[in-house]
Amino acid sequence: MAIDFTITHRCRETGARTGRVRTPHGDFETPAFMPVGTRGSIKGLTPGQVAATGSEIVLNNAYHLMLRPGDDLVARQGGVHAFMGWDGPILTDSGGYQAFSMADINQVDDEGVTFKSIIDGAPVHLGPERAIEVQNNLGADIIMAFDDCPPAVDPDLAEAARRRRGREGGPGETASHAARLRAAHERTVRWLDRCIAAHRAPDRQALFGIVQGGPDLELRRRSVDEICARELPGYAIGGVAVGEGPETIRHVVEFTAPLLPETRPRYLMGVGYERDIVAAVRAGVDMFDCVLPTRNGRNATIFTRTGRLRLRNARFAEDDGVIEPGCDCEACAGGFARAYLRHLFLAGEMLGPILASIHNIRHFQRLLLDIRRAIREDAWSFVTRAWPVLSADDGGPVAADAESTHPEA
Amino acid sequence: MAIDFTITHRCRETGARTGRVRTPHGDFETPAFMPVGTRGSIKGLTPGQVAATGSEIVLNNAYHLMLRPGDDLVARQGGVHAFMGWDGPILTDSGGYQAFSMADINQVDDEGVTFKSIIDGAPVHLGPERAIEVQNNLGADIIMAFDDCPPAVDPDLAEAARRRRGREGGPGETASHAARLRAAHERTVRWLDRCIAAHRAPDRQALFGIVQGGPDLELRRRSVDEICARELPGYAIGGVAVGEGPETIRHVVEFTAPLLPETRPRYLMGVGYERDIVAAVRAGVDMFDCVLPTRNGRNATIFTRTGRLRLRNARFAEDDGVIEPGCDCEACAGGFARAYLRHLFLAGEMLGPILASIHNIRHFQRLLLDIRRAIREDAWSFVTRAWPVLSADDGGPVAADAESTHPEA
Numbered sequence: 001m002a003i004d005f006t007i008t009h010r011c012r013e014t015g016a017r018t019g020r021v022r023t024p025h026g027d028f029e030t031p032a033f034m035p036v037g038t039r040g041s042i043k044g045l046t047p048g049q050v051a052a053t054g055s056e057i058v059l060n061n062a063y064h065l066m067l068r069p070g071d072d073l074v075a076r077q078g079g080v081h082a083f084m085g086w087d088g089p090i091l092t093d094s095g096g097y098q099a100f101s102m103a104d105i106n107q108v109d110d111e112g113v114t115f116k117s118i119i120d121g122a123p124v125h126l127g128p129e130r131a132i133e134v135q136n137n138l139g140a141d142i143i144m145a146f147d148d149c150p151p152a153v154d155p156d157l158a159e160a161a162r163r164r165r166g167r168e169g170g171p172g173e174t175a176s177h178a179a180r181l182r183a184a185h186e187r188t189v190r191w192l193d194r195c196i197a198a199h200r201a202p203d204r205q206a207l208f209g210i211v212q213g214g215p216d217l218e219l220r221r222r223s224v225d226e227i228c229a230r231e232l233p234g235y236a237i238g239g240v241a242v243g244e245g246p247e248t249i250r251h252v253v254e255f256t257a258p259l260l261p262e263t264r265p266r267y268l269m270g271v272g273y274e275r276d277i278v279a280a281v282r283a284g285v286d287m288f289d290c291v292l293p294t295r296n297g298r299n300a301t302i303f304t305r306t307g308r309l310r311l312r313n314a315r316f317a318e319d320d321g322v323i324e325p326g327c328d329c330e331a332c333a334g335g336f337a338r339a340y341l342r343h344l345f346l347a348g349e350m351l352g353p354i355l356a357s358i359h360n361i362r363h364f365q366r367l368l369l370d371i372r373r374a375i376r377e378d379a380w381s382f383v384t385r386a387w388p389v390l391s392a393d394d395g396g397p398v399a400a401d402a403e404s405t406h407p408e409a
Numbered sequence: 410m411a412i413d414f415t416i417t418h419r420c421r422e423t424g425a426r427t428g429r430v431r432t433p434h435g436d437f438e439t440p441a442f443m444p445v446g447t448r449g450s451i452k453g454l455t456p457g458q459v460a461a462t463g464s465e466i467v468l469n470n471a472y473h474l475m476l477r478p479g480d481d482l483v484a485r486q487g488g489v490h491a492f493m494g495w496d497g498p499i500l501t502d503s504g505g506y507q508a509f510s511m512a513d514i515n516q517v518d519d520e521g522v523t524f525k526s527i528i529d530g531a532p533v534h535l536g537p538e539r540a541i542e543v544q545n546n547l548g549a550d551i552i553m554a555f556d557d558c559p560p561a562v563d564p565d566l567a568e569a570a571r572r573r574r575g576r577e578g579g580p581g582e583t584a585s586h587a588a589r590l591r592a593a594h595e596r597t598v599r600w601l602d603r604c605i606a607a608h609r610a611p612d613r614q615a616l617f618g619i620v621q622g623g624p625d626l627e628l629r630r631r632s633v634d635e636i637c638a639r640e641l642p643g644y645a646i647g648g649v650a651v652g653e654g655p656e657t658i659r660h661v662v663e664f665t666a667p668l669l670p671e672t673r674p675r676y677l678m679g680v681g682y683e684r685d686i687v688a689a690v691r692a693g694v695d696m697f698d699c700v701l702p703t704r705n706g707r708n709a710t711i712f713t714r715t716g717r718l719r720l721r722n723a724r725f726a727e728d729d730g731v732i733e734p735g736c737d738c739e740a741c742a743g744g745f746a747r748a749y750l751r752h753l754f755l756a757g758e759m760l761g762p763i764l765a766s767i768h769n770i771r772h773f774q775r776l777l778l779d780i781r782r783a784i785r786e787d788a789w790s791f792v793t794r795a796w797p798v799l800s801a802d803d804g805g806p807v808a809a810d811a812e813s814t815h816p817e818a
Contacts, residue, residue, distance in 0.1 A: 039752075039753075039756045039758055040749070040752065040753075040756075040758075041753060041756075041758045041759075041760040043758065043759055043760070044453075044759040044760060044763065045760070046739070046743070046760065046763070046764070047743070048739075048743075064756075068752065068755065068756060069726070069748070069751075069752040069755070073726070073727065073748065076727060076729075077727075077729055077746060077748055077749070078729070082744075082746075083746070083748075083749050083752075084749065085743050085744055085745050085749070317478070317482070318482065318485060318486075320485075320486055320487070330455065330457075334455070334456070334457075334494050335491075335494055336494050337486060337491075337492070339478070339482065339486055339492075340449070340486070340492050340493065340494070342478075343448075343449065343477065343478040343492075344448075344449075344450060346477065346478070347448045347450075347473075347477055349448055349449075349450045349452065350450075350452055350453040350759055350762070350763070351450040351452070351453060351454070351455065353759070354453065354455070354759070354763075355455075
């Protein structure tokens with residue numbers, strides 16, 4: 001098997017556990033947070049700067065790299081590790097989520113998705129065999145099954161809810177959407193078998209299955225039963241943070257995570273804010289990825305232990321304090337003042353997004369460090385005390401933001 | 410005196426010398442190349458990355474920092490060193506060049522320039538007293554006199570020459586432009602006395618005078634006589650690379666540099682390509698600044714010892730070699746392939762400009778390292794052999810590019 005997962009400690013109070021995943025490119029500690037390098041680069045950061053944030057594993061998007069520069073080109077360059085200069089563990093997603101949610105789709109059927117390339121408009125086909133071939137070419141240590149990933153909420157209802165000024169559309173409110181979710185679950189299972197059969201390098205790349213089922217807990221249970229009937233090195237919870245609200249995300253994760261095999265790493269895809277992560281860890285999740293630290297960083301939004309700050313705000317114009325006192329990231333330890341960061345953003349200087357992204361990724365890595373310590377010491381109150389944002393009204397996830405946590409187009 | 414200049418070796422064959430400038434923020438070796446951080450940031454690079462290129466002193470533009478975030482704000486933040494997180498020597502230009510060449514000017518007279526702010530259109534006045542006040546507020550180790558900096562070539566003739574497909578307009582071809590150059594010289598001398606009188610911190614900030622005179626060598630001699638009659642810690646050659654061609658630049662520099670006081674650092678402003686720098690060093694110049702490495706880097710143009718490369722070119726699509734074999738910059742030593750750099754630029758990823766800028770700045774620092782060694786060892790042929798670009802037809806300066814070496818708007 002390509003990876004080896006060792007659980008090093010189990011929380012006495014919750015389902016949380018610490019562990020270590022051994023991969024062909026080194027180990028990473030779990031629970032782990034993976035920054036997102038959509039196109040083979042964590043935006044604005046050198047691999048050395050990414051490593052300095054404490055990140056041990058990064059995520060790349062097979063969908064984007066397939067379209068440009070092409071997975072075959074990356075393979076000829078020695079694979080995605082050599083290509084992007086990251087010697088540590090890498091996970092690639094399969095492109096399923098992007099193909100279903102971002103692409104200009106021409107056709108969806110049991111063979112997969114045909115859509116227009118965002119590069120040149122040419123028709124592109126992505127199905128289970130091709131998604132695995134792409135990921136074999138990229139050569140990441142962990143690769144993902146190709147899944148059918150519908151929106152959690154009926155798109156028409158969600159649109160109507162948005163028109164009613166942000167009221168969340170209820171899950172599965174129409175018979176047709178419920179049928180769509182069931183069909184997606186069944187198709188995801190059929191595609192998983194085809195992914196397993198197509199996988200050329202199971203000794204070097206660990207293929208994770210993805211549980212679907214939307215917000216329907218009974219459908220989630222059936223998906224777990226069937227996906228986990230296939231013996232795989234890890235399992236993911238997919239189809240969350242795709243339009244539903246934070247409470248729904250939490251219910252689905254708390255229900256689904258404990259059903260997954262105890263001895264395999266559990267990966268919650270595309271989530272999320274600090275409270276989402278803590279809740280998921282307590283439910284037994286081991287791996288996370290999210291674009292929030294980098295995307296928000298580029299927009300001058302800073303994560304701190306007490307909540308988010310918008311650095312363009314005029315109140316920071318003369319603020320000579322660092323982004324977050326006590327933080328050990330390259331930006332805070334380097335002594336850059338909030339006033340300087342604000343200036344960089346107002347002047348359109350690249351260094352603003354760079355320093356903000358470094359701080360934000362380190363923010364999530366420090367949260368995961370504290371979470372791992374809390375698990376080892378059976379002391380969750382330590383995390384709550386150190387991270388007021390977890391209990392703040394304004395620092396947690398909000399429905400309008402929940403949609404935007406997925407990898408960028 | 411704020412700085413101390415020690416000449417450590419004089420070339421036996423040429424006017425070149427090596428030296429060391431001691432400043433309140435540390436030393437730098439000469440001949441020195443200063444990367445340009447227009448708005449208080451070398452674009453896309455952390456101060457640590459800038460230092461890793463071997464840069465010992467950086468340049469900031471008083472004009473830009475005065476307009477945003479404001480020199481008073483920078484002063485309240487502890488000065489430009491603290492503001493940008495660069496503990497080493499810093500030089501600020503006075504804003505004269507920018508005010509005359511970039512701004513939307515309302516009025517020019519003996520009091521200075523009144524122009525519209527590029528930030529909000531408000532009227533801004535810059536004259537000798539205000540230019541020194543701005544630089545006192547910023548607090549750089551070396552500050553520049555406020556000079557009247559007209560284009561080297563009559564603007565109407567230059568425009569006509571451009572229409573004739575790149576033929577260079579001759580210098581001083583009209584009586585009115587010759588009069589403009591004489592008036593600029595005389596005004597620059599008058600303004601220098603007002604700068605000296607206005608300077609509040611001569612013990613902490615070294616004020617350099619600027620020689621003008623355009624392409625007229627006799628006017629250059631008169632300017633040297635009058636500017637250098639004022640006892641100052643250093644002198645600069647201004648008014649070059651402002652529209653004239655490389656041969657004119659060279660003649661002016663080779664004529665003017667040896668006239669400047671032997672015991673003071675000589676700074677050639679805004680120049681230039683590798684051949685320009687080598688020629689100027691041989692004429693006795695000690696300091697250089699130029700936006701070429703960063704601006705070209707952002708546009709995917711790479712400097713190498715054998716000439717420039719455009720990394721967007723399709724011929725690099727599958728090139729698994731580093732940017733320049735043998736280079737020790739962070740990008741080349743990190744093993745990033747040309748194919749990866751090309752991908753980053755095509756995908757619009759920030760890391761492309763960042764790695765290219767790092768390589769390009771290091772390229773100029775390695776040239777200066779070799780130049781200093783050649784001077785110490787009286788072995789110029791070593792530089793010529795190691796840098797084929799110095800004798801290549803296509804790697805040197807071209808008239809159309811010469812205009813674009815000055816600090817960015």
